[in-house]
Amino acid sequence: MKAYTEYVSFKTKKRREMIHITSEVEEIVRKSGVRDGLCFVSPMHITAAVYVNDLEDGLIEDIWQWLEDLAPARPDYKHHHTGEDNGDAHLKSLLLHHETTLPITDGHLDLGTWQRVFYAEFDGQRNKRVIVKVLGVS
Amino acid sequence: MKAYTEYVSFKTKKRREMIHITSEVEEIVRKSGVRDGLCFVSPMHITAAVYVNDLEDGLIEDIWQWLEDLAPARPDYKHHHTGEDNGDAHLKSLLLHHETTLPITDGHLDLGTWQRVFYAEFDGQRNKRVIVKVLGVS
Amino acid sequence: MKAYTEYVSFKTKKRREMIHITSEVEEIVRKSGVRDGLCFVSPMHITAAVYVNDLEDGLIEDIWQWLEDLAPARPDYKHHHTGEDNGDAHLKSLLLHHETTLPITDGHLDLGTWQRVFYAEFDGQRNKRVIVKVLGVS
Numbered sequence: 464m465k466a467y468t469e470y471v472s473f474k475t476k477k478r479r480e481m482i483h484i485t486s487e488v489e490e491i492v493r494k495s496g497v498r499d500g501l502c503f504v505s506p507m508h509i510t511a512a513v514y515v516n517d518l519e520d521g522l523i524e525d526i527w528q529w530l531e532d533l534a535p536a537r538p539d540y541k542h543h544h545t546g547e548d549n550g551d552a553h554l555k556s557l558l559l560h561h562e563t564t565l566p567i568t569d570g571h572l573d574l575g576t577w578q579r580v581f582y583a584e585f586d587g588q589r590n591k592r593v594i595v596k597v598l599g600v601s
Numbered sequence: 602m603k604a605y606t607e608y609v610s611f612k613t614k615k616r617r618e619m620i621h622i623t624s625e626v627e628e629i630v631r632k633s634g635v636r637d638g639l640c641f642v643s644p645m646h647i648t649a650a651v652y653v654n655d656l657e658d659g660l661i662e663d664i665w666q667w668l669e670d671l672a673p674a675r676p677d678y679k680h681h682h683t684g685e686d687n688g689d690a691h692l693k694s695l696l697l698h699h700e701t702t703l704p705i706t707d708g709h710l711d712l713g714t715w716q717r718v719f720y721a722e723f724d725g726q727r728n729k730r731v732i733v734k735v736l737g738v739s
Numbered sequence: 740m741k742a743y744t745e746y747v748s749f750k751t752k753k754r755r756e757m758i759h760i761t762s763e764v765e766e767i768v769r770k771s772g773v774r775d776g777l778c779f780v781s782p783m784h785i786t787a788a789v790y791v792n793d794l795e796d797g798l799i800e801d802i803w804q805w806l807e808d809l810a811p812a813r814p815d816y817k818h819h820h821t822g823e824d825n826g827d828a829h830l831k832s833l834l835l836h837h838e839t840t841l842p843i844t845d846g847h848l849d850l851g852t853w854q855r856v857f858y859a860e861f862d863g864q865r866n867k868r869v870i871v872k873v874l875g876v877s
Contacts, residue, residue, distance in 0.1 A: 564641055
């Protein structure tokens with residue numbers, strides 16, 4: 464039984480950005496040597512998320528519009544009394560759920576045909592980290 | 602320490618359907634021989650989800666109405682430019698969060714009195730798979 | 740490899756309440772002796788959730804308002820035909836996702852600077868339990 468951890472850094476150019484990270488996560492699973500187990504992926508921040516869905520540009524635009532409809536950027540969040548202006552980023556992180564777990568079988572991510580892993584940045588343009596922790600049988 | 606995996610197939614008659622799967626998952630936990638650990642359950646698709654809540658018909662109707670209110674079936678998703686018509690199914694999957702993890706204690710799912718596990722299909726009438734992966738101490 | 744479980748009880752004074760539980764969870768991780776692994780945290784109820792975000796009072800008020808906007812307390816849920824009046828509590832639990840997993844490294848919760856763990860009670864004023872299960876390498 465084995466645990467293996469890596470931290471991946473992102474600094475997005477835009478404040479809000481989706482980054483496709485399946486191949487980075489797959490490479491970490493390979494390095495872990497775990498053949499059968501689970502792979503936990505999570506930002507170490509409260510204004511970002513990790514989610515699994517389709518790598519299709521139109522859908523990604525739909526997801527952005529949906530996030531904005533349900534957790535809009537607005538000036539009047541109470542959190543902004545602290546000097547912050549990112550209240551929407553916290554709510555978007557809660558809406559997508561900040562973390563996800565992925566299954567590993569035969570040494571690879573055991574995902575369906577269209578399942579891809581994304582880092583969703585809601586308040587970027589600065590260094591942020593994602594923790595990838597692999598746990599299982601080697 | 603042990604890892605055990607099964608794939609369960611579903612083909613719903615209706616396009617949208619909730620299927621109660623607690624007993625199937627419990628049976629897989631029993632077969633795994635794991636006494637203490639975690640059970641990961643996830644569709645291998647991006648238009649379905651697995652969630653934990655009440656087995657009560659009225660509430661299930663409320664959940665459907667709520668999913669439709671917050672992630673409505675509409676013709677104008679950008680994803681539909683690809684020829685698809687299931688944009689809402691992707692958003693409903695994100696809203697419920699596609700995967701869940703369940704605790705195992707003494708060889709059984711360690712759920713509360715009213716906690717039940719559901720497969721939520723948002724674009725069915727075709728074969729779809731759910732992965733159940735059990736990880737823990739035997 | 741080791742699994743360790745504790746159950747934590749809550750009885751909130753108000754019907755709806757957020758309780759900051761990071762230090763309780765950290766103490767359970769310490770007692771588990773697990774140095775590297777995962778910590779699963781979940782209510783054993785379907786009207787509560789566990790989430791990770793900021794310990795900032797204004798933001799917590801924003802989260803309450805957002806939960807009420809997207810999953811409002813209303814008399815007309817079908818679930819209420821059973822005599823219950825907590826339909827919104829079930830939907831709020833689904834919206835925040837009832838469970839979360841946390842990484843453990845070097846014997847401690849491996850969280851980012853601002854990540855804190857909260858128990859979100861949506862139908863309290865009675866005894867409720869949270870299960871914390873730690874799995875990993877000692």
